[in-house]
Amino acid sequence: MNRRGVSRKSLNDDELKKAIDGCDSEQIHIPGSIQPHGYMLVLSQEFEIVKVSRNFCSLIDQPLQAIIGQDLKVYFGEDIIKALKDMLSVGALCHTRYTTLSFIEKEDLPQFDAVLHQSKDYLILELEIHKSGKIEFQEHDFYQKVMQFSIQLQQVPTQTALYDYVVYEMRQLTGFGRVKLYRFDQNWNGEVVAESRDMQIPMPSYLGLHFPASDIPKQARKLYSQNFIRLIADTSYESVQIVPDDLCEKGLPIDLSYACLRSVSPVHMEYLNNMGVGASMSISVMQNERLWGLIACHHNSPLHPPISVRMAAELMTHTFSAFLSNFMQADQESEIQKKQSYIRELNISLRPDKSMLETLKRKHALLLQAVDADGVIVHVNDKNFAFGLIPEMSFANDLIDWLEMNGDGKVFASNSIARDTNLLVRGQSMASGVLAIPVSSSMTDYVMWFRQELVEEIDWAGRPEKRVTKDKVGYHLTPRASFARWKEGLRGYAKAWEADNIEAAEHITKLLLNKKYEDKLRQANYDLQSILDNSSAFIYITDTSGNIIRINESAIEAFGLNSENIVGYHYREVFSGEFVELEDKQQETLISSQKSATFNADFFLNEKEFHLITVKFPLYDTNDDIYALCSISTDVSMLHNTQEELRRSNKELERLAFIASHDLQEPIRIISNFTGLLGQEYKDILDDNAKVYIDFTLNAAERMRFLINDLLEFSRMGHEEYEPEIIDARGEIVRLIEQFKILDTNQDASITIEGNIPDIYMKLEHFSCVMQNLISNALKFKDKQNRPVINISCQESKTDWLFAVSDNGIGIEKEYFDKIFLLFQRLYNKSEYDGTGIGLALVSRILERYNGKIWVESEYGKGSCFYFTIPKKEM
Template identity: 30%
Template sequence: MTPETLTTSNDLLDRDACAREAIRTPGTIQPYGLLLVIEPATGTVVQCAVARAGLLARHGSPLGQPLDQALGGALADTARSLVRTPEAGHAYLGTVTLEGVVHHAVAHRAQGMIQLELEEATPGEPGSLEDLYPLIRAFMGDLERARDTAALCDLAASQLRCITGLDRVLIYRFDEAWNGTVVAEARNEALPSYLDLRFPASDIPPQARELYRLSRLRLISDCDYVPVPIEPALNPATGEPADLSLTVLRSVSPVHLQYMRNMGTGASMSISLLREGRLWGLISCHNRAPHRVPYHVRTACDFLGQILSLQIAAKEHATEVEHRVGRRAIQARLLALMAAEDDFLKGLAAEPGQLLSLTQSDGAALVHQGRCILLGRTPTEAQVRELVRWLDARRRGDEFHTASLPAEVPASMAFKDAASGLLAVSISQMHASYVMWFRPELIHTVRWGGDPRKPPGAATLDPRTSFEAWKETVRLQSLPWSAADVEAATELRTAIVDIVLRKAEEMADLNEQLVRSNKELEAFSYSVSHDLRAPFRHIVGYSELLLQAAGDQLGDREKRFIATIIESANSAGSLVDNLLSFSQMGRSTLGKVRIDMRQLAHEARHLLEVDVGDRAIEWHFGDLPVVEADPMMIRLVLQNLFSNALKFTRGRDPAVIGLNCETVDGEHRFCVCDNGCGFDMRYVGKLFGVFQRLHHTEEFEGTGIGLANVRRIIERHDGRTWATSELGKGASIYFTLPATGETQP
């Protein structure tokens, strides 16, 4: 878009076109001096813009002339000073008098050229920066005593208005979305107050913000100035228009000039405030009438702007360090809690206030390996799990945060009072495991400097004409997450991942040791069991021979001794056989096939008929499914459980033994129940242990290995075992097997 096009289309200006406008190369300057573009090697003027027509009429155009000969040789001393022009930044080359008017000479490099600005001095301006030193010194002394950023900005606004004499000085701070808020103001009654008003990011397009970052000071002395064109429009050496990014006389967009008129300001000056190279905000100075701020005053303002930028950075950094130290203390406490527990989730949840304080949140959720722990004010568990599924589906990193969750997940409208803001960190690369923090909806009112909305159906817009305070009620948003919040969360994630990995390594090492020990133990058990069987057989055999050979010579007491020896040896032999079976159970390979459990139950019952004798037994088998399992092992399970039921129903007439099954949550739950003597539930934890017995041997025989075998077999089939009972009213032993495919025989 050319300058001519812009100036003839002020009646209706497209803001999108404004955002695309080449504001660095406007092709014109403001009419308060002249601009010469010089080729450094030859010192020849290749482009120029001269505001005073009389100067050209007297001396002719400087184009194509060496600088020391241009304009009647008035710039000879300046030409010799050009060598002081740095590669970056400006060089002040003193003053030059042209046609009786004093000009400030400033040079800088751009596009391989030297741009020389000759700006007209203003009447009565300070002779040097030293004239302003008392004001600068007072300002710097006051800055040191300012307690925070707000006080710094208030002080800067007042001092800069004092130095410039302008009607209003604003300190304007950008937020993360590049909306700007007026955080400090000093003014007279010539212009209205804009304090605390917010202005939309569209008021300063991205390319304008970038120009503010590169060039710290911009001056517009009169919003109704007539621009002076640069001739020729394209540099003959480069074929490009002159880049005026660092030129104070640079012309500005007609859109911005109209914006100033609508605002009621005839002149403006802005000073950029940077923090670590990023645009933090602006010092925006306004005057109702046209006004040109003198060169040395601008230099002082630029200097004070840099000092203010450093002070703001220092204050904010100190605040951040203070907050970081506090959060590190919280994190250290959380690490200590996690280290004290085998389960890190229990440690994290041990002191909920610590976890919530880490990110200044109202609620938190810990989701790991199927578990969900809620702390503080949170959505329901079902809603949290739905959020986890959403996070896992969109995973684009280890951290996610938003202050407007309903805009991301419309379903979260249902729990906006608990979670309009979400900060989440993933603690597993393989599983949906997260630590999540929540903030509630914070309904608040924002005061805009005019309605920031675009009228419906408007394709193009004039610069807005109203800057009256316009209130907007903001809903479905929480307090924003700060960089410190996100940093604290990600640091905790790193700590958790380290702990989980370390524990995983420790568990892997322990598992390796355990596997090795189990193999050694199984081998030892097998060896001992196998070697003990022969001595016990010998004891039984020779005791029986002794009883047969010398029975007539033995009294009743001696016969009772031998009978006890035989009984004890037989019992020990059975114990050894069971121990051998138990040790083999861990090594044998599962041969899973489809089994009809009803048929297998009848087979196990028939195998035990020899133990039933003439007892009255009622067997009740319910509807039993088809399962996938090892038939030999499951038959052993049923034999053990039926055998126990037969044993503990001794004395019942009739004894009632049942086997039933129900399919729930993807598993078959079997129950072997009886009407026997039962057991005390206080000792149910011992029931499935090796050598654990809940009854005296004198009451009921047994070795205490049968139920241990049952548990081991079922666990190898990925199932569970448990029991319920009431003394004198029978017992129920439960085991599960995974439900797969067809279940009917």
């Protein structure tokens, strides 16, 4: 058992996590108590007392009930209250205001140093008995001491000398036996970089030793960044509660972040006692609004420097911080200038006529010097450039994969790859640090700088292991008992990346990114010109004034131009004849409309006939302003001639089909008539075989007649002129239904109309042909086991009328959905279902002439539904 009555045990991961979480969540800014070397009063905005430290009751010899609710002027008088209000009304960079005051009716009480600050809705007044320091330290001494310190700082030649001077002067001012300058690294581990000790006071030296980040947890660092000085006058003190307990904000005690007397964590008190410290004072050293380090003052016994001394110490620290900033800035500027010179040289080397990888091969050393790295890998467009001390490329590829999964497209800086990525570094080069920056938003291209492993020993102030304490509340971190020097050999770590390294790397990456895009743009321009030159279309681009910017080889050759006198010239200087007039009209149309347009033009140029289809469109810059006009023309002269020839041929074929189908009617009629007469005249002397032959001939003639009639109708649809009209579609459908029902074979069929059937714009004969064929097919391909059920409906869309003819017939397999609309396509044997295979092809052809379309949806064995559209016409 230790002196706090809790047990300690060996560490495991679960207990460590609980202990660290408990440490990080400790609310040290609201302890609800103060140190006993002073007194605290919590006041309302009207200076009414709402809380006090319990020892204040003893100081004025009054019970708590008599104090709470009193106006502060009862104890200090009107003048003091006015002075305090004046202090609050004056804006100040610091959060606390300092004065001295005395009780008006307590002559036996000494004078007090008073500090006043605001804490949300309350005022906090802290009182400490006024006394001098190690030497008599009056107000004029305060100014003289700080002035002398500031002047002397200007004579300090080096940063190390600056460190030594500030700790010496701080020890002389405060009277502490040991004063350390404690600097944080990037991971918040601390290092003692300077120390001054009073050799008459037995305290060990910590100069050069390191302290783990867990010694000062993050919430403590946050307080150091807000309240720059903290005093513990006696590390064995018993805290004094602030009463009563019922006043709180959201269930929490008053925030004491800026209080001088704030009680500290018991864990920290144990830490100081284990170190052999009787009194402690820490002053924050800030750089660029970030906690750079601490001036830590220790004594081997209790020590209470007065507020005036502490104020002088804080002011001296701020002055030291300003001079430190000058030294650091000078060093940083020197490094920045060197890095900038490397970057400038690299930028100059990235010439437009050389690719990025070619330049890097010649100037690779600049990439390392600018970032202070040992090796570099540039991974761009699936190509790698590597130089210096780097791991195996297979490991680099693994690292890129890891970055794509975990990097979020941001800079990744690590001085321990194994620790931060769980990847095992491979290769002769033991690269332990990496600085990786994505070259593109796709996070597939990276520049990765590497640093070699630094095999070194670190001197720690005690072995920096974490111990766990468990009590009734839970697990807690326990400070180490020994601070004796302990050496640790570090492996797998590289020198940490500084901010200027990262800034230089980002600058280089931007240069490479720009170069990458320049290379891509140059390649794209080359590819574009190759595409243009190998295109059979005539392509040229002009600016808005008509000057030619780009033109391809096809246009140059077709128009018979001189390639040396084209780019930069106005199109009127390049082209001639009718083409110039056409171009004038097209340019004017495009600029006025600012929209793409298509032009058809027939003209002669250089004694050659052209039939051009031209697509012309504007090109916009990044401000959405038109900067050029692009013309893409296709010479369709050959196609034009072919189409004319095809049209003539089609008309001749259609006429031939019409004449043939018409003239074939007469011989078929003769065959049918005379074969019928033959059967009638000689029926008594013909044997059975002869009668069968006659029947076959008559059936064949009849089928031929139907086929010729359908072909005649199909042919007629190809060349006839027609005039659509508004027709009563419903009335025609009703007429067709009645006609089908007259046939004996269709007596049991159910043919119904569902919903409204509109009047449509179409030739009545054509609509009747479409519906007759669809209804006829539905009756013909019925399911022999079921009564035919046919439903006809129509729906309206924005531009069309959509008709549907559904049935419960045998259905159609999906593979035949498109084939059934082709000429002579029959799905079934003619012995099962009669027909010529022309009906649906005729329907499709009719609908095409009206810009309509037809399709089918069906499931084999479950019926079909034919859909067709007829464009609407404004009535």
